[in-house]
Amino acid sequence: MKKLTSLFLIILQICFIYPRFTEASESLPANETVKRHIVFFNEEVDESTIEQVGGKVIYKYDMINAASVELSPNQKQELKQSPKVKEVANDNTVEVSGQIAPWGHQNINLAKKNPANLSGKGIKIAILDSGVDTSHPDLKVNGGTCVLNLLYDSNLCKNSYSDGNGHGTHVAGIIAAKDNDIGIVGVAPNAEIYAIKALDAEGNGTTTTVMAGLKWAIENNMDIINMSLTTTKEDLGIKALIDKAYEKGILIVAAAGNSGNNAGNTDTVQYPAKFSNVIAVSAVNRNNVRIPTSSTGNTVELAAPGFEIYSTYPTNLASSGYAYLTGTSMAAPFVTGMAALYKEKYPTYSNIQIRKLLQENALDLGVPGKDPLYGYGLVQVDNVSTIDNDSVIKYQTNASGVINLNLEAVLETTGSYNLYRNGQLILKNGFAAAVTDYGTKGKIVYSVVPLINGIEKNDQALSLEVTLSSPYFIDLSNQHWYSRYLVYLNFKDVLKGYEDGAMKPDQQVTRAEAVAMLGRAKGLDGTMRPTKFKDVAPQSFASGYIQSAVDQGILTGFTDGTFKPDEPVTRAEMAIMLVKAYNLPKGAESVFKDVTESMAGYQEIHSLAQAAITQGYADGTFRPHEKMLRSTYAVFLAKADHESFR
Template sequence: MKKQIFSGLVSFVLLFSIIPTIAEAQIQEERVIVYYKDKVEKTIIGKVKGKIKKEYKNVSAIAVTVPSTSIETLKKDPNVKLVEKDVLIKVNTQTADWGITRTAAQKAWNSGLTGKGIKVAIVDTGIAKHDDLMIAGGVSTVDYTSSYTDDNGHGTHVAGIVGAENNSIGIVGIAPDADVFAVKSLDQNGYGYLSDTIEAIDWSITNKMDIINLSFGTTTHSATLQQIVDKAYSQNILVVAAAGNNGTADGSIDTIEYPARYESVIAVAATDSADKRTSFSATGSTIEVSAPGEGILSLFLNNQYARMSGTSMAAPYVAGNLALLKQSNGTLSAKELRLKLQQGVVDLGAVGKDTWYGYGIIQAPVATSTTKEPTQSTEVRYNSKTALATNKSAYKIGEAVSLTVTSYDQNGKILAGANAQIVILEKFRVVKVFKGTTNSYGQFKVAYNTSRRNSLKGLYHVQAKTTKEGYNMSESVQRFKLR
């Protein structure tokens, strides 16, 4: 996790971790947030030769720039509750998706729950256009652009985990029909002032979002940030945040960051495919639930896909799961839905709530007959299975990589004529896509030809999925090395 400059910065570790940094010497002006006891009073700002940068609708505060010598004057004003540094937020990603299977999302979809009609705000670096995602709208709160398009990649990855479409390409999000909104509060380098994040949450409240995802964190408490997330929760909005990526090896220290530490926010820890706490995941008494957060395949810039790890990835699993819960229980309050989230987990670690996993790993809800949405068709759909295999685990550059996809039904019977897709990724880059149909043996075989001219040494990820009329889509992942 990188440190930043404390002219008001906060750093995000994957999940996002916000951390303040050291002030520069000889600062003539500073960005601060003035938090008032009651109503905003702007007169004092003019008296100290400050400039107002942002005003908010849902919290009694304004963001300003003032001469550094005037900060003490502001603090002494009887109407001012406190003056906070306008911290800068930074995201650092560590390095598909098995998480969909582990959270039982397909059972939710089969029961008619897809997040339809639920509004989820992704407060992050924005969201890039992608063939695998529909963006419902959004806003930019950063100074340098009015566009909410992602120019970093983190926000797009987070958004895909929530709402990538359930179509014939790429991946699928846990709530594929949710209305995903891009709320850009971080720039192309993953930095953004605290005031930009507060404005983003303020916008989310005003525009009546149902769920707000915050895949970032800071070790610095902010009264204004706490006030705005508390306001969101009081307005029946569920707020989800990454717990942090600064966990210790033995998990014995409370390392949960803000805003996940606040009572009004659902703090999310990260697990791996073996249902174990990831080594980086923060621990502490305010961990509420856990979710998949290691090696997660999701959307990326330039219509690509990428794997990332962190509590940044675990949080949107929970946000998407809450979209399913809200669709199924539309009359319940945010507090009641939060309780259902806690009750619907699979307990991990110590019995009951613990400091590593909270109540446990989330599980998608299944609609009852009274909550299931009517469909146009009564067709029965069956589950399918996809197997992906390579003829060996490591290859020399110049060799052909043999890949075989086999499609089965839920009873192990082969499925001929199924549509198959194989995607090969090297780090964040899609290097090859194969499409075809399974043969009479239920197989689709391809050879990926490597070359010294175009191939790089390292670890490659392969995703395969198959679909057939009357069956649900299934997928499998594999890896191989080029040396």
């Protein structure tokens, strides 16, 4: 008992020694002026720009055009002047959401889950924390990574992602402690947990480590990310990757923070929980009353048990292998575990649908309705009965990846429906009895949700799993959101694969390739021949399509008589070609904040929006100068070519 008490004193110090977040550079030697920053580029990361000012690239985040960089104050100022740089942000510190020092399943009604055998099986959960004790007898860790080597001490990852603090192991037990004869059982004991060690033995990390952890979770196709860590700062780098994860379909759950007061009358929710794409979780006691330290605010979404929670703990830190801890750090994993049960029960649901169902099923606490203390209320199991309805929807497939769905059974009970593919909405307010889709080798799960007065009836949803044996591309799967568009264009002989069996969706599209694909889609004459452009040789694979596009008034080239066939095509150039080729009508104006009237492609970009071919980015931009990939160009071309994709 004495040894355990000593342990808790150490944990309290973690909470109070670091009452606020400091810049990561404060841990550097006093005579060192170089600091870590997150540099955002307008387009792809340009390492030469950083090297020109004398900076050092530590880590790249290509998916958001950003990098962790070491810079002196002068180098920072010089870099900010570069036209290629969008913003230079600080590399802030993060730490575990404070804990103190056990109970939980009856309050979330776990015994009444339906079906009773739900266990989170097959659901991949990333625990972005201080690591997890890989040798703990009550835990099974499926994998993970340590990103602490991105800090200033390369030895921090010497024990891989094993936990040197205790916090991450405690969180892991709440989520997925084994259903065995020892210790405790987690909310989702058969969920696959992955340890991302982004916080050190003192419970501290930085923007860089959290961003690297999020990047790993995205690249390794996690279903849920648990973030029982907090910072007071609205960190742009962390937000960008959270948005990217959410966009990919990952559900993110985070501790609201432990900065509340007794009255609960101030907005004290911390980041990342405060971001809109994150479920912010507050903590309650055994009587379902908010604990005084639990942060409050309008962004609190759900409440969960967080007072004296008994869970797993590293055996080298507590000989029993278990400990009691208190805080929103303990509440968040209850929601994460519950989300895993929902995802197992409704495998076709998107992260947005799972989130909505968690809100709808929550037990309302406090004042009626959503409030700053409990959000929608205490997280609860879903006890709605489900039936096996895979045989209700009929379908046919062929070797080219064409899938014909027969939805007559759905229309017998409703006039319209929403159709989801692997959790992603692909048809809104549909009413056709037959729908055609496209896929590559592998599995696709469809969910058809009836609409009653425009409202989804999730309890009446019908599901279907389709398995295709062909076509096969080594770098394309049905989990890629753009795959259906690429397979459609391949089926139409518009988009060709490579000899090695690759589709290369992440490769940039040249202007020549873009015109050739468009020419095939429109049935233009592709016979190789001389063109009006001095830099397009008659023997070029795209020469015939380029000249045909000129003859059709689809393109004109540059004033110097060139076409620049080997340069990547931009989103603005793509818009101009598609609108002219498909004769799309004039669109509304002022849709995107970065598209001005003086810009080439202004009208065509808005025509694409009017035709429901694009909605732009979530931040209200279109990014007209962004270079296109084979994947993104295929999406636009397929939508222009076939209205069913819009």
